[in-house]
Amino acid sequence: MKTLWVIFLKLLIDLNSAIGPFFNFEKDRLIVQIHKTLKGFIFKESLKKALIKKFNVSDIIIHFYSKNRKFFLEIISNYQLPQKEEVVNYLNFFISNQIYKNLTNTFTQRRIFYITKESRIPLIGSIYFGIIDRGTNLLQIRPITGCILNCPFCSVDEGPRSKTRWVDYIIEPNYLLEEIKKVIEFKKVNDIEIHLDGQGEPLTYPYLIDLIKNLSKNVNIKVISMQTNGILLNKETILKLKKAGLNRINLSLNSLDPKEAIFLSGIENYSLKNILKKIDIIKNSGMELLIAPVIIPGINEDQIEPIIKLILKKQIKSNWPVFGFQNYISYRYGRRMKAKPKSFSQFNKELRDLEKKYDVKLLLSPKDFNIYKIKSIKNPIKKGEIIDAKIVLPGRTYRNEFEREMLATAKNRLIHVINCNYKVGDIKKIQIFRNKHNINYGKII
Ligand code: SF4
Structure with missing residues (x-):
């Protein structure tokens, strides 16, 4: 009987030194942590097929494994294998091309779609992402969806525990900048306010600082403001935001009672103490601050006055009003609390009374923020069409x-x-x- 000898050739690639430091494995997938917000997947089978095609090898076996906290790719073949350097170069190319096709939002654990110019997906028309022009000199800019908190009153049912939101979106920053520029050119005014908000937390957008930096170079943008729940803020980020050109932070602060604050955030490790510290850091940074609590009847109504007193005591200097109390509204696709929403006339009356009591501005109008009506970009799509x-x-x-x-x-x-x-x-x-x-x-x- 004749014995057949098969010689296997092996190529071992240390992924950390070849590609970068943020790897992990999960069953048949290679996980690449791109930013804090995004992780991408490379499927073993698709990598194998790509390597076979690229290097014209008739068959290979590939393994992912880790040893001493390092991650390796092992390629085994009984045919000649390409040079290691060639494989590493190709891996870099393949991963950077494929990774954006299968992304997960680390905060919500939902599939997140990366929207690029090449995708030809417009940035106008959706409430979820892109540019919203409501016919004033303020543009709402929504670069990403997804939130860290699970506020029980959330009007858009956001956060990791959402029951109705099943995907997220993120926009490539250059594409977003290009489209914002076009809208501003159309509006022909030089005092545009860019307001970063969204169905989620803008601070999860990994390109936020660069986006603000680039926006602030546009001479027709006068103000850049941002809505945030404050969780991802720290001293370093606040100073970077300020330096990049952010003018105002609208911060959620719904209760000064630590237990109630946890309840209203929907996460157990919410720290009111930390949020209060961040208020001081924002104040000292020279950035403007607007405290924006959502007031829910029968739940945190009793917090309005303590919040007013605390913020007045901090003597926050601002060119704009410092308080932006919001009346709770129950939305069809939002999370609803066991609370009867208050009429706006009643809510405004209560704020008016408190304005007199504390000699402070609580009832707001667009004028207070220099927002006025101007032509809106045309909608080529007609109702009924x-x-x-x-x-x-x-x-x-x-x-x-x-x-x-x-x-x-x-x-x-x-x-x-x-x-x-x-x-x-x-x-x-x-x-x-x-x-x-x-x-x-x-x-x-
Ligand atoms: S912080 Fe805002 S978006 Fe996030 S869950 Fe709370 S209300 Fe919703």
Whole structure:
């Protein structure tokens, strides 16, 4: 009997030194932590196929494994293998090209879609991400979705415990900057306010500092402000934000009772003490501050006066009002509390009384922030219109198979398509039933 000898060749690649430090494995996937917010996956099978194709090797076996906190890729073949350097170069290329296709938001653990210029997904038309122009000199900019907190009153049911949000989005910063510039050019004024907010926490956006830095170079932008729950703020970030050009932070502060603050944040390790420290750091940084509590009837109404007293005591100097109390509203796709929402006339009356008592501004109007009406970018999509639209992304809302949303595009605008059971790439006839402020909603007909 003849014995067959098969010689296996092995190539061992230390991924940490070849590619970078942020790796881990999970079953058949290589996990790459790109930023604090994003982790990407490379599937073993797709890497194997790519290596076979690239190096024209007829078959290989690949393994991921870790040893002494280092991560390795082992390639085994009974044919000749390429040079290690060539494989490392290709791995770098492959990972940087593929990684953005399979991303997870580390904070929410949801799939997150990376929106680039090449994707041809417009940045106007959706309430979830991009640019919202409500016909004033203020533009709402939403670079990312997803939140760290699980506030029980959240109007958009955000956070890791969300029951209706099933995907997130993030926009490539250069694409966002380009599109903002176009909208500002159209508006033809030189006192634009950029307000960074969103369905989630803007501070999870990994390119935030650079985005602000670049925005502040635009001579037509007068103010850059940002909404935040403050969790990700620290002294270093506050100083970086200030240096980049952020003018004002609108900070959530819903209770001065530590236990109630935890309850209202929806996370056990919420530290009121830390948030209060951050208020002092913001104040000392010279950045403007607006305290923005949500007041829920029967829950934290008793916190209005303690918050006013504390903030007045801190003597925060500002060109704008320092308080922005908000009346709790119960939304269809938001989280609802066992509380009867208060009418706005009642809420405003109570604030008016407190204004007199504390001699402080509590009732706000756009004028207080130098916001005024100007022409809005035109919406090429008309209400009632039936258009052919291409489905480009899953929507965020998923309640059940009947209440599933997709996002479609037509005429360079996004459209929220409700109750949609079609897939990405399909072209369907959609009737628009709402299009206020360029935010379009349609249904399949
Ligand atoms: S911080 Fe804002 S977005 Fe996040 S869960 Fe609370 S209310 Fe919702």
